[in-house]
Amino acid sequence: MTTLPTTTKDIPLTEADCTILRSVGLFSVLPADALAALLAQAQVMEVSPFESVFEQEEDATALFVVTGGTVGTLAALNLQDSCLVELLGPGQVVGEGGLFDTGRAPLAARAITTARLIAFPRMAVLASLDASPPFRRRMVAFLSARLRVLVREITQLKLMTAPQRLGAFLLGLTTPRPGPQRIELACERRILARILGMTPESLSRALRQLQALGVRSQGKRGILIEDRTRLQVFRAS
Amino acid sequence: MLSEPDFALVQRTPLFEGLAPEVTRAFVGDARAALFETRTLLFSQGDPADSVFVVLAGQVRLFTLTADGRESILEFIAPGQSFAEAAMFGSGRLPVNAEAAPGTRLVRIPARAILAGIDADAALARKMMDSLARRQRRLIGLISGLKLRSPGQRLAAALLALSAVDFGPTTVHLGVTKAGLASHIGITPESLSRAMARLRDVGVTCQGQKITIADVAALRRYREDQDAEPEAKTET
Numbered sequence: 001m002t003t004l005p006t007t008t009k010d011i012p013l014t015e016a017d018c019t020i021l022r023s024v025g026l027f028s029v030l031p032a033d034a035l036a037a038l039l040a041q042a043q044v045m046e047v048s049p050f051e052s053v054f055e056q057e058e059d060a061t062a063l064f065v066v067t068g069g070t071v072g073t074l075a076a077l078n079l080q081d082s083c084l085v086e087l088l089g090p091g092q093v094v095g096e097g098g099l100f101d102t103g104r105a106p107l108a109a110r111a112i113t114t115a116r117l118i119a120f121p122r123m124a125v126l127a128s129l130d131a132s133p134p135f136r137r138r139m140v141a142f143l144s145a146r147l148r149v150l151v152r153e154i155t156q157l158k159l160m161t162a163p164q165r166l167g168a169f170l171l172g173l174t175t176p177r178p179g180p181q182r183i184e185l186a187c188e189r190r191i192l193a194r195i196l197g198m199t200p201e202s203l204s205r206a207l208r209q210l211q212a213l214g215v216r217s218q219g220k221r222g223i224l225i226e227d228r229t230r231l232q233v234f235r236a237s
Numbered sequence: 238m239l240s241e242p243d244f245a246l247v248q249r250t251p252l253f254e255g256l257a258p259e260v261t262r263a264f265v266g267d268a269r270a271a272l273f274e275t276r277t278l279l280f281s282q283g284d285p286a287d288s289v290f291v292v293l294a295g296q297v298r299l300f301t302l303t304a305d306g307r308e309s310i311l312e313f314i315a316p317g318q319s320f321a322e323a324a325m326f327g328s329g330r331l332p333v334n335a336e337a338a339p340g341t342r343l344v345r346i347p348a349r350a351i352l353a354g355i356d357a358d359a360a361l362a363r364k365m366m367d368s369l370a371r372r373q374r375r376l377i378g379l380i381s382g383l384k385l386r387s388p389g390q391r392l393a394a395a396l397l398a399l400s401a402v403d404f405g406p407t408t409v410h411l412g413v414t415k416a417g418l419a420s421h422i423g424i425t426p427e428s429l430s431r432a433m434a435r436l437r438d439v440g441v442t443c444q445g446q447k448i449t450i451a452d453v454a455a456l457r458r459y460r461e462d463q464d465a466e467p468e469a470k471t472e473t
Binding site for chain 1: 251252301307309311312313318320322323324325326327328352355356357359362363365366367368369370371372373374376377378379380381382383384385386420423461
């Protein structure tokens with residue numbers, strides 16, 4: 001029997017959890033009875049800020065769906081230093097990398113804010129994959145899409161300057177429509193700096209440089225983007 | 238029928254890497270390489286996702302159109318990379334537009350055989366998932382290297398990867414131009430020269446394509462040193 005993370009408490013699943021779960025493309029192809037069977041083996045976790053969901057290189061025990069708060073994935077080169085790879089919010093899946101191949105998690109996951117997750121035991125997910133061809137297709141699609149996100153991030157890290165990386169990140173939070181728009185950062189700026197692979201000082205400098213393109217800081221987490229197109233041109237320059 | 242070098246590129250993509258070559262050949266079937274001499278739109282947003290594409294040479298641009306009709310470039314697909322597979326296995330509709338640059342060669346592998354294979358054979362699907370997960374692990378390693386290591390440490394890591402010994406002196410041959418090496422580790426050619434100059438302090442000397450490492454263990458220590466040039470980290 002798979003052991004779930006020790007932080008798991010006996011927390012009941014709510015209708016809100018189920019609504020979010022139904023919106024997750026990966027699970028949407030499972031028939032209602034198959035999803036119910038999978039849910040019967042799942043557990044809800046509530047994780048405090050900076051508490052671990054799972055650690056890098058430990059044996060993967062579960063696949064997680066975030067239903068509340070923000071979870072960050074972290075990759076370490078050694079015991080002393082790690083970087084944030086991605087921030088995941090409600091409706092996003094984490095832990096898929098450890099389901100396959102070596103069965104060990106390729107990165108760690110930690111709550112950034114108080115987070116709520118549904119943990120599906122690894123063996124139950126693998127059994128569902130064996131039983132359901134549409135679920136298999138979706139999992140291959142999901143893994144392929146995740147690779148694309150990582151390749152895009154590597155390209156940005158290799159080719160873009162710090163202001164361009166920040167601009168690309170902010171553009172990703174906007175919607176493609178003309179006119180000014182205000183976005184809210186899901187994390188503190190020092191955490192954003194780590195996601196973007198720069199120091200907090202570099203982030204401040206980058207933000208100042210983007211002011212000339214109509215990017216305005218509003219409070220701790222608010223950012224006003226006056227002209228999305230100018231930012232797009234800058235990102236591609 | 239694909240040539241052997243073209244097939245080898247297809248086999249090395251994450252989707253097919255974990256499969257036996259004969260399985261990949263069955264999926265490729267009689268798909269042929271197509272050459273696009275001029276700029277060509279391959280597909281549009283909303284088209285059916287009925288194939289996976291592998292770029293063999295040249296470049297493909299993936300983009301979306303904004304509400305006011307402008308292009309928003311998502312990424313460039315290079316030789317040896319595949320695209321459109323996520324939509325093919327997922328929604329069945331392409332979420333982006335794709336355009337081949339002049340001179341691009343690519344192969345379009347129809348979805349039908351691959352989807353049938355995944356539906357009929359859970360073990361085969363699992364091999365694909367294992368292969369995709371392996372690639373994910375490698376990419377995560379690259380990201381953490383780019384984010385956490387200075388240019389000098391990245392160069393040290395690249396040279397250590399070429400070294401055949403774990404300690405003592407050794408000589409490695411780059412096998413790529415310095416511009417290619419700089420691109421590989423995500424720095425400019427100017428930063429590469431500066432990084433190479435820094436590595437002289439840990440016994441690395443360069444003569445053209447030939448790099449001499451006085452002590453591989455010392456270079457490994459430099460690669461792992463948390464205090465090595467922190468101000469330069471990722472500011473390339």
